[in-house]
Amino acid sequence: MRLPCPHCGERDLREFTYKGADLPLPEGPDWGPDWEAYLHLRRNPAGETRDLWYHGPCGSWLSVTRNTATHAVAESRPAREPGS
Template identity: 60%
Template sequence: MRLPCPLCGARDIREFSHMGAALARPDGGDWGPDWNDYLHNRDNPAGQTEELWYHGQGCGGWLVVTRDTVRHEVRGARLAGEGAGA
């Protein structure tokens, strides 16, 4: 499988480290149910997901990769700091 790095182009998946689901951090710094859910609970959805990947063997960029887990297709990628929308 190849991932489309916005800085380097399409690269082999072995250059990247999968860092889990790309989730928005809860507002506020106080501990509560939102933070507990953010830190400890994960869904395992079938279909389109957004995942955080690190390009450690390339540019060192953090990417949000949009992937379809049913079809095993990569739909796109953006730099993690660019916000929503691929």
């Protein structure tokens, strides 16, 4: 599988480290049902997902939208870009 880095172009998967699902953090610092669900109650359906990846050679965090069944990449952008 190849992933597109917005800074370096399309690169081999071995240059990246998977860091987990790119999900919004629950509001507030207190433990509660929202944090419980965020940490422990995730669905894992086949299909489109958004993940966080770290690209070691350029030190970038990326938000990658891809299909888990086909590995087709729909989008890759810097993880802290507005709207990501």
